[in-house]
Amino acid sequence: MKAKKNKDSFVYKTKKGLSPSTVSEISKLKNEPSWMREKRLHAYSLFKKKPIPSWGPDLSNLDFNSITYFLRATEKTESTWDKVPDDIKKTYDKLGIPEAEKQFLAGVSAQYESEVVYENVKEELKKQGVLFCDMDTALKKHPQYLYEYFGTLVPPNDNMFASLNSAVWSGGSFIYVPKGVHVDLPLQAYFRINAELFGQFERTLIIADEGSFVHYIEGCTAPQYRTDSLHAAVVEIFVKKNARVRYTTVQNWSKNIYNLVTKRARAEENAIMEWVDANIGSGITMKYPGVFLAGKGAKGEVLSLSTAAKGQEQDTGAKMIHAAPNTSSRIISKSIVKDGGVGTFRSLVDMQEGATNASSYVSCDSLILDAQSHARTYPYMRVKEGDSTVEHEATVEKIGEEKIWYLENRGVSKENAESMIVNGFVDPIAKEIPLEYAIELNRLIQLEMEGSVG
Amino acid sequence: MQFHDITTDKKKTHVVQTPGTHVFFFFNKTGDLSFDIESKKARVYIFGMYLGKKKARFFVKTSQKHSVGDSTSSLLINGVFFDEAVFAHEGLITIPKEAKNVAAEQYGHNVLMSKKCSVESKPFLEIDTHDVTCTHAVTTGTLNKEQVRYLMTRGISKKKAQILMLSGFFEEVFAKMHDVGITKEIDAYKEKLREYQTS
Numbered sequence: 001m002k003a004k005k006n007k008d009s010f011v012y013k014t015k016k017g018l019s020p021s022t023v024s025e026i027s028k029l030k031n032e033p034s035w036m037r038e039k040r041l042h043a044y045s046l047f048k049k050k051p052i053p054s055w056g057p058d059l060s061n062l063d064f065n066s067i068t069y070f071l072r073a074t075e076k077t078e079s080t081w082d083k084v085p086d087d088i089k090k091t092y093d094k095l096g097i098p099e100a101e102k103q104f105l106a107g108v109s110a111q112y113e114s115e116v117v118y119e120n121v122k123e124e125l126k127k128q129g130v131l132f133c134d135m136d137t138a139l140k141k142h143p144q145y146l147y148e149y150f151g152t153l154v155p156p157n158d159n160m161f162a163s164l165n166s167a168v169w170s171g172g173s174f175i176y177v178p179k180g181v182h183v184d185l186p187l188q189a190y191f192r193i194n195a196e197l198f199g200q201f202e203r204t205l206i207i208a209d210e211g212s213f214v215h216y217i218e219g220c221t222a223p224q225y226r227t228d229s230l231h232a233a234v235v236e237i238f239v240k241k242n243a244r245v246r247y248t249t250v251q252n253w254s255k256n257i258y259n260l261v262t263k264r265a266r267a268e269e270n271a272i273m274e275w276v277d278a279n280i281g282s283g284i285t286m287k288y289p290g291v292f293l294a295g296k297g298a299k300g301e302v303l304s305l306s307t308a309a310k311g312q313e314q315d316t317g318a319k320m321i322h323a324a325p326n327t328s329s330r331i332i333s334k335s336i337v338k339d340g341g342v343g344t345f346r347s348l349v350d351m352q353e354g355a356t357n358a359s360s361y362v363s364c365d366s367l368i369l370d371a372q373s374h375a376r377t378y379p380y381m382r383v384k385e386g387d388s389t390v391e392h393e394a395t396v397e398k399i400g401e402e403k404i405w406y407l408e409n410r411g412v413s414k415e416n417a418e419s420m421i422v423n424g425f426v427d428p429i430a431k432e433i434p435l436e437y438a439i440e441l442n443r444l445i446q447l448e449m450e451g452s453v454g
Numbered sequence: 455m456q457f458h459d460i461t462t463d464k465k466k467t468h469v470v471q472t473p474g475t476h477v478f479f480f481f482n483k484t485g486d487l488s489f490d491i492e493s494k495k496a497r498v499y500i501f502g503m504y505l506g507k508k509k510a511r512f513f514v515k516t517s518q519k520h521s522v523g524d525s526t527s528s529l530l531i532n533g534v535f536f537d538e539a540v541f542a543h544e545g546l547i548t549i550p551k552e553a554k555n556v557a558a559e560q561y562g563h564n565v566l567m568s569k570k571c572s573v574e575s576k577p578f579l580e581i582d583t584h585d586v587t588c589t590h591a592v593t594t595g596t597l598n599k600e601q602v603r604y605l606m607t608r609g610i611s612k613k614k615a616q617i618l619m620l621s622g623f624f625e626e627v628f629a630k631m632h633d634v635g636i637t638k639e640i641d642a643y644k645e646k647l648r649e650y651q652t653s
Contacts, residue, residue, distance in 0.1 A: 356569075359595075368584035371551055377579045381592065386569040389595035392577070398584035 017065040020044060023167050026070045030136055030170075033143065043156035043166030050160035056344075057284045057313045062258055067230055069168045069201070088254055094443075121185060130214075131176040132187055135203050138174030145176060149205055153236040153264045153292070161232040161260045165201050172202035172233065177212040177243075186215040186248070186434060202233040208243040208271075215246040217434065224281070229256050231282075237265035237273065241295065244272040250437050252281035252444070255311050259285040269295030269324075276432050279306040279314050280444060288346060290319030293327035293358075304333040305429040307445065308341030308373070317346040317364075317379075322355040322388070331362040334426055336445075338369035344376040351388040358385065362392040367425055369398065419446055455635045460487070470496045477501070477634055481646070482510075488517040494524040499634050501627050502531035503643075505650050506539030506571070515544045523554035523585075531562045532627050534620055535571040542574040547590070551582045560590035565597060565623055567616070617651065 014022045023044045027037035052059050092102045125132055131142055139146055156166035177183060208214055231253060239245045245265065253259050259282035265273040275289035291300030302318035320329035335343035345364045366375035375396045383390055399421050407417035423430075423442060430438050455475040460468065460483070467488045470476050473495035480487075481503050491498055504512055518527040533541055547558045564573045577590045597619050605615035624647060628640050 353569075366581070368581065368586070371554075371583045371585065373582075373584065375579065375581045377577075379575075379577060379592075381575040381594065382572075383564075383566070383574070383594050384572045386566040386571055387596055388566075389593070390575075391591075391593045391595075392575070393591040394577070394579065394589065396579055396581045396586060396588040398586070 013068055014070045016068050018044070018047075018067075018069055018164075018168070022069055026168055026170070029070065030139075032139060035147065036139060039151060039156070040167050040169075043163050046157045047160065047163035047167055050157075050163050052160060053286075056286055056315050056346075057342075059258065059260075059284070062230065064164075067200075070170060085254065091444075121187075124185070125183070128181045128183065129178045130181060130183055131174065133174055135172040135174050135205065136170065138205070142174070142176065145174070145207060146205065149207060149236065149238060150203075151236075153238070153266050154234050154262050158262060162234055162262045165203060165232050165234040165262070169201045169203035169234070172204040172235075173206070173216070174204070175206045175208075175214060175216060177208045177214045179209045180211045181209075182213040183215070186217050188217045200231050200233075204233070204235040206235075206237040206245060206247070208237075208239050208245045210240045211242045212240075213244045215248065217248045217250075217437070219250045219252065224253055229258055229283075231257055231259045231261070233261045235261070235263040237263075239265060239267045239271040239273050239298075241269045241271060243268075244274075246274040246276065247289075248276040248278075248433060248437075250278045250280070250433065250441065251285070254281060255283045257282045259287065261285075261287040263287065263289040264292065264319075265290070265300070266292045266294055267298035267300060270297040271295060272299045273301070275302045275304075275318070276429070277302065277304045277316065278429070278433060278441065279304075279316055280441075281312075282314075283311060284313045284315070286315045288317045288319050288348075290321070290348075291329065292321045292323065293329065293355075294323050295327075296324045297326045298324060299327070300329040302331045302333075303429045303432050304331070304345075305335075305426055306333075306343055307336045308338075308343045310339040310341060313342040313344070315342075315344040315346060317344075318362075319348040319350075320360060321348075321350045321352065322358040322360065322385075323352045325354065325356040325358065327355060327358045329360045331360075331364075332428065333362075333364040334429055335364070335366045335375065336369065336422060336425070337366065337373035337375055340372040340374075342374045342376070345378070345394075347379045349379075349381045349390055349392075351383040351385045351390060353384045355385045356387040359389040360391070362390075364394045365425070366394075366396045367399065367422065368396060457636055457639065459639070470498055472496070475499070475634055477631065477636055479631070479636075479639075479643075481643070482506070482512060484512050484514055486515045486517075488519060489527065491518070491520045491525045491527060492522055494522050496525045498525070498527040499630075500527070500529040501631055502529075502533075503624060503627055503647070504531070504533030504535070504541060505647065506533065506535040506537075506541060508537045508539070510535075510539045512539075512541045514542070516546070518545075518547045518558055518560070520547075520549045520553045520556045520558060523552070523556055525553070526557045527559070529560045529562075530627055530630060532624060533563075533573075534565045534567060534623065535573065536567045537571065538568070539571045541572075542576075544576040544578065545590070546578040546580065547588060548580045549583060549586050549588065554583060554585040556583075556585075557587040559588070562592040563623070563626075564592075564594040565620065566594065567597070620651070621647075 023040050154162050156163050267273045273291045279285050300320050306314040306316050308314045318331040333345050337343040349360045377394050381390050404417045457477045459479050461480045466486045469490045475497045477499045479501045545560050549556050573594050575592045602615050
């Protein structure tokens, strides 16, 4: 896979900081219709009024004035290879990442394409009538979908970072799957060319029409580095009657990044929505994928895995809103913390009046590897429907000494024993991640474990 | 073993400063309750029971704070709610870095007997050390319909079947209290519960 040179080489970027004129400039540079420009400006006015959340990790060092809010992707970015931190370069080597891919992941090269694979995928999708492109292209080629759905599930006043994203969004994926179509191959951002693949303010919109199925994968296990430190993305997913969507994220941003993301899906009658969320990187992540179970019999699931080491705070979880009868939800969370890392689980299960015969199961487990680290869980369960069931359980523990002793007895070294136990701990979620990612994920966790013995 | 019925006790903080078993019990209590465990080898058991009818409202906030190691705490709150009763429980367990070898747990089970009652549960954990075993579990739901139907096929009326199952539900708490040495008070509590249920 090679990084390709682009023909046009001039870079468009806005001044640092945010103002109504920057927002308008972004819209003009993209040649957007006036309704989108108005949406952006309205979102900007809401952003100015929103306070930083008073709960959760400390975001006081976020400097909104020093961020460049729009930088058009060309072959070169502002970063150079010598700016990339050494530990990231070392991880690429240990994971065996090819040269060109390293450049792309480290934010040095802005484009990445896999010509052969992409062409074949495009053909298949065309035959099925599936629409898959970046959001900027979608606004031009399929504006009717954005007009109808954009900002309806995550409105611009939802929270501060959703407001910001709604004002300055760029890039992200658009997928529309027609009725009854099953997309067998998982779709990935890697398949899109000439777009900001891992943009700071990505906006993704997925619409799965009745009876359809699609699996979308975001991110990768290899660490991604950017000089600008805020990643505030928004994902909205509409799962129509009898359809199913699985959205897998493997996030490994470098430790200077604030990863503050709003992800929400709406499931209609008998629809199924599955979020598989693996958070390995970033300095601070706040992310609570949610499903609004709006139709009878709808199902929602979140499988969440997070690891937090020195200098990291993973504040993750899930939200399930049961607004119809016979809906069911499941939230499984596994968190590992070491070297002073902080792993926080936050969830909401809301059984609204009328959600008769609805049920929910939440399980969150934390593995604390040393006395410097911290585990927190803040689950909220609100039941306003007498005919519903909610179950929640959580455990916080260290690696059991008797387990290590047992394995050592069988000739396994202490290091390997700990590694084996950690892999077993994450297995229920890791096995849901597609194979090539799962292998890398396991290697990554093993790398993270090195040096944590004793 | 020290037993404290704190149902009518207005104190918000209960400090455990001696080793051994300490048992606390309350019924239909609203308010903030903090259990500060400051002694090694202290084993603290907290039992709560709720029976809510009509427009009863209960808001309780509990906190199990282990400031020293080698201690254990266990919280169990079972509640049954009828009509338009409202119940909200926030339960926090904190174990700081200095408190090694602590085992703490929190359990809450709620049975909803009408469509209009509402329950909010927030079992929180804040753990800052690895030498710990901490667990919590909360369930909220209805009486098992199959089990009610089974009793009815044996000639027991629906109402009687429900009363029978609810006694079984509270029996779980009484059985655990019995296990930690509470015996004579239990009969009095069972009587009080019966009165309350039939009133």
